[in-house]
Amino acid sequence: MYRYDEFDRRFLEERVAQYRDQVRRRLAGQLSEDEFRLLRLMNGLYLQLHAYMLRIAIPYGTLSPEKLRRLARIARRYDRGYGHFTTRQNIQFNWIKLEETPDILAELAEIEMHSIQTSGNCIRNTTADPFAGVAADEIEDPRPYCEIIRQWSTLHPEFSFLPRKFKIAVSGAAEDRAAVRVHDIGLYIRRNEAGEVGFEVLVGGGLGRTPIIGKTIRPFLPEAQLLPYLEAILRVYNAFGRRDNLYKSRIKILVQALGIEKMRDAVETEFAAMSESPLTLPDETIAAIAAHFAPPAYDAPAAEDEAVLGLALATTPALARWVERNTAPHRAPGHAIVTVSLKPPGRPPGDCSATQMELLAELAETYSHGEIRVTYEQNLVLPHVRRSDLPELWRRLGEAGLATANAGLASDIIACPGLDYCSLANARSIPIAERLSRHLAARDHEIGKLHIKISGCINACGHHHVGHIGILGVDKNGVEFYQITVGGSANENAALGAIIGPAVPSAEVTRAIDALIEVYLRLRRQGELFPETCRRVGLAPFKEALYAPA
Amino acid sequence: MPLLKDGRIVEDPWRHLDDAESLPDGQVATVSLRRWTAEREALSRRPGRLGLRLPNDASPLALADDLASFDLVTLAFPRFTDGRAYSQARLLRARLGFRGELRATGNVLRDQLLFMRRCGIDAFEVGDRALAEDWPRALRELDLFYQPAEDGHPWIARQRALAG
Amino acid sequence: MAHAQKTSTPPAAASPETRRIVTGNRLRDGVPVYFAGDGRWSSVVAEARHVAAAEADALLAEAQAGVPPHPVVAPYLIEAVLRDHHPHPLSLREEIRAFGPTVQAAPAL
Numbered sequence: 071m072y073r074y075d076e077f078d079r080r081f082l083e084e085r086v087a088q089y090r091d092q093v094r095r096r097l098a099g100q101l102s103e104d105e106f107r108l109l110r111l112m113n114g115l116y117l118q119l120h121a122y123m124l125r126i127a128i129p130y131g132t133l134s135p136e137k138l139r140r141l142a143r144i145a146r147r148y149d150r151g152y153g154h155f156t157t158r159q160n161i162q163f164n165w166i167k168l169e170e171t172p173d174i175l176a177e178l179a180e181i182e183m184h185s186i187q188t189s190g191n192c193i194r195n196t197t198a199d200p201f202a203g204v205a206a207d208e209i210e211d212p213r214p215y216c217e218i219i220r221q222w223s224t225l226h227p228e229f230s231f232l233p234r235k236f237k238i239a240v241s242g243a244a245e246d247r248a249a250v251r252v253h254d255i256g257l258y259i260r261r262n263e264a265g266e267v268g269f270e271v272l273v274g275g276g277l278g279r280t281p282i283i284g285k286t287i288r289p290f291l292p293e294a295q296l297l298p299y300l301e302a303i304l305r306v307y308n309a310f311g312r313r314d315n316l317y318k319s320r321i322k323i324l325v326q327a328l329g330i331e332k333m334r335d336a337v338e339t340e341f342a343a344m345s346e347s348p349l350t351l352p353d354e355t356i357a358a359i360a361a362h363f364a365p366p367a368y369d370a371p372a373a374e375d376e377a378v379l380g381l382a383l384a385t386t387p388a389l390a391r392w393v394e395r396n397t398a399p400h401r402a403p404g405h406a407i408v409t410v411s412l413k414p415p416g417r418p419p420g421d422c423s424a425t426q427m428e429l430l431a432e433l434a435e436t437y438s439h440g441e442i443r444v445t446y447e448q449n450l451v452l453p454h455v456r457r458s459d460l461p462e463l464w465r466r467l468g469e470a471g472l473a474t475a476n477a478g479l480a481s482d483i484i485a486c487p488g489l490d491y492c493s494l495a496n497a498r499s500i501p502i503a504e505r506l507s508r509h510l511a512a513r514d515h516e517i518g519k520l521h522i523k524i525s526g527c528i529n530a531c532g533h534h535h536v537g538h539i540g541i542l543g544v545d546k547n548g549v550e551f552y553q554i555t556v557g558g559s560a561n562e563n564a565a566l567g568a569i570i571g572p573a574v575p576s577a578e579v580t581r582a583i584d585a586l587i588e589v590y591l592r593l594r595r596q597g598e599l600f601p602e603t604c605r606r607v608g609l610a611p612f613k614e615a616l617y618a619p620a
Numbered sequence: 621m622p623l624l625k626d627g628r629i630v631e632d633p634w635r636h637l638d639d640a641e642s643l644p645d646g647q648v649a650t651v652s653l654r655r656w657t658a659e660r661e662a663l664s665r666r667p668g669r670l671g672l673r674l675p676n677d678a679s680p681l682a683l684a685d686d687l688a689s690f691d692l693v694t695l696a697f698p699r700f701t702d703g704r705a706y707s708q709a710r711l712l713r714a715r716l717g718f719r720g721e722l723r724a725t726g727n728v729l730r731d732q733l734l735f736m737r738r739c740g741i742d743a744f745e746v747g748d749r750a751l752a753e754d755w756p757r758a759l760r761e762l763d764l765f766y767q768p769a770e771d772g773h774p775w776i777a778r779q780r781a782l783a784g
Numbered sequence: 785m786a787h788a789q790k791t792s793t794p795p796a797a798a799s800p801e802t803r804r805i806v807t808g809n810r811l812r813d814g815v816p817v818y819f820a821g822d823g824r825w826s827s828v829v830a831e832a833r834h835v836a837a838a839e840a841d842a843l844l845a846e847a848q849a850g851v852p853p854h855p856v857v858a859p860y861l862i863e864a865v866l867r868d869h870h871p872h873p874l875s876l877r878e879e880i881r882a883f884g885p886t887v888q889a890a891p892a893l
Contacts, residue, residue: 077776081764088761092731097812099853100751108700109731117857119881121814152889167813191701221766221776227738228710228767231703308707309679343715348768348777355777418887489877490885500887548875 071132071441072217072362074182082179085186085225089113090172097169112230114160114188115171118493122166125188126178130198130216130240131159131444131451135431138442140181142427148174152423155412157484157533158237159197159444160188164491192230193223193304196238199247200445201407203363204453206399210259210267212240212248214360215296218351222297229304233311234319236304237276244562249446251275251284251564252536254321255303258562260290268292273303273333274325277530281566282322285330287337293356295341297349302341306333366439366454371404375458382461389464391515392475397460406457408438410450410467411474411482415511418500419485420448429470437463446533447484447521449477479514480522480587481507484533488526488543489550495526497543497550502579509580510587517587520600521560536560538600539586540567541579550576556586556612557604565601570609571617585615623723624733625743627756632745634671634692650694653678656686664689671721676704680711687718695741697726706739713740713770730758740770804840805832805871806847807881808859816881817856818871819847825856829882830870 074082089109096106114125126141133141141161145153148170149163156162166174178184187194196219198212199205219238223229229236241248242259250256256272269291275284291299307321310328325333383390397406410430413419422430430450434442437459438452445451455463467473476482483506486492488499503524510517523537534540540555552574555567574582589611594603604612623632635649643649643666650671656663663670664686671692674680687693693712695705705724712718723743724736733744733755746752768775774782806819810827817825818832826832835843840861847859862878864871873879880886 075780077764077779081766081776084762084764088731097853099851102852103857105700105729105731108729117809117814119877120816120884121809150889169812191703224766225735226767227735227765227769228706229703230735231701231706231732305707309677309704313702313704418889421889489880490887495877498886500885504887550876 086175086179093172111190114185122168124163124166126161126185127188127195128160128444129220131200133442135435137181138427138431142424145424155420155444155448157446191232191234193236198240200443200451205243207244210242212242213363233313246562249560256284274322276320276322277535279317279528281535283564287334294351298344298347302337306336368402395475396477406455408452408455409477410472412449413482414474415481416504416508419483419503426470476514478519480510480517480520481514483507483522485524486526486532496545497526499524499526535566552579557601559601570613589615622746623743624755680708691720694723694725700727700729709739709741733758737771738769802863803834804861805834805864806859808856811857832871834871
């Protein structure tokens, strides 16, 4: 993973000192809340229902044992002993005191972490495929480009006061595990006919009040031109994005208003004027960054490894279930990508205690060449595990409640913090997730892959628009109701879910989801996933099941 | 209104004329973009220093041929969250080669000064003189940046290359 | 602090009989606090000074008064009902602010 040099370290030290002074001025009454709010948001500090919430950046979802241990220490020392992993691969602490945040940022800086730009109208954490560098279907590792984008976008003087937030995601594999098509800028790594690396650039995707799938603005951009092209897009957005209406300020609205052709004209005109930009990436620069992400020295599998594993799988059905559900094919022979589920049925999705973090740090060291990652689905990944280690790893994870065999299944639910924590929410999401996961867990295997996503308000941090089944909490005269959508998808075939009828009260949600699943199980063809069934049979069977008189 | 310029708080020597006000020769004055557009011929031939007040929704690129007439361009920050003028500043400096004074006016926060200077702004209207005593210090607070910029200060990539 | 699983019970219609209290988040640590009168703020909602709707604006002005730095960020008015003579927030959102999340934090480990 990327290691800071002296410039990166001093950059952070300067910013921590600057922030410390900003807090001092706020507490002394020299800064109004309005002015300070802008500054604290640039360091990911929100004021929520119960306390300040600090959102710490985990660049493209990559963590080390050292970082994870520090996060555990921060959880214990400054919070209530746990953290929450988010749908943008970051981590949030919910019980933070403003007066302690300068010390927290100083402790983060010591291990090359920060909370810069995890909020505010600026370029946010650039997210990536959590299987980067190890997936069997990978074309090219997205992480070097994410690190390049991270540095370029950090406290960019021209683009720190945008009309609204700006999110970029990068994928380098055949399967899109980064939800690229619903980002403000999405990047798919491609190779042209000459075999050169470049990007398909998409623009104007996003969720929230007006969900839109991104459109291709440039089918192939040579990798050297990445940053100038991003600047061209940002410059057009900064100039023309709406600033009069909070709900119409994202770049997706601008693209929708102009149309993709006019947007492309504007961006390409600006890009053409930047032909000698100092941001053009020389091969040596890309190579130097890429060197930080070289694969570890994998052990070659021993001849008997598979046989030994096979015996363990045959004699321990629970292990076999977990290996089947929570591991994915790895490029290196004899290895697997392990998903650590943070979705124990009946518990808040994506939460992780300090004790669990410390255990995971040790397991990453022992079993994963010192690396662990965060997915946008609020789970963790150990990316470099020997298959022969799977039984022992599973046992160790199980002791800490981290071995739930539900990756990608019905009880692997994404949920935002919702009204239990968030001042923007209209309804609670965690209790719905807990109830549903507890109810569905026993049927996980029967149902198969099913992505249920829950948001507590229209800001859609739970990504409900792109859930196979999406649930949106709304407030009807002070009472919590839940609107249900079906047929969404977040991968390379991204689609927005369709609303199937009026919102249902909280007590009806489980019954409603059951009814939808029944329709799916009844009508699906062999191997057909929920969104495919929706497309094939249409919404009518689902509507009837939910709203027809009993 | 006083200015922060060259590290000090100074009085503003410029007059900012309404469109109807007469423009005596030799008077150091700024005019609106509307007036410049209407009286371009006459104004460009007028001796003495002239400045332009650029609204933050106007394209600087359209002024490429006109910039030689100005010693000052003022940029507008109607609210501190409105960042359009940062892009205008960069275009004026980097693309159009403007060498005169680029001044930030409007709602300017102390903690935005460095962003503005990195975009090529070299003068700042001071709203509250008492608070602005601290502004020169704000401009010296940080010296490491990840992007190339228009204030002549080398960015991190350049510093890395120099460090070898 | 977690408390018993709450269901959404429809609130009493906003009416003149409901009381008004002032709340905000404490500047230094973000804790929800309630104006108790005489320049004091309490984190216990039952200790909030409550007034009739007609006096709400005056209460808010009193709560907002003071030289910067004000100890509370952006105080605002909310409705409350009286239980046992003490104010209890009317909306689910304000109940959650007053009494904590309705879910237990994280794993028990």
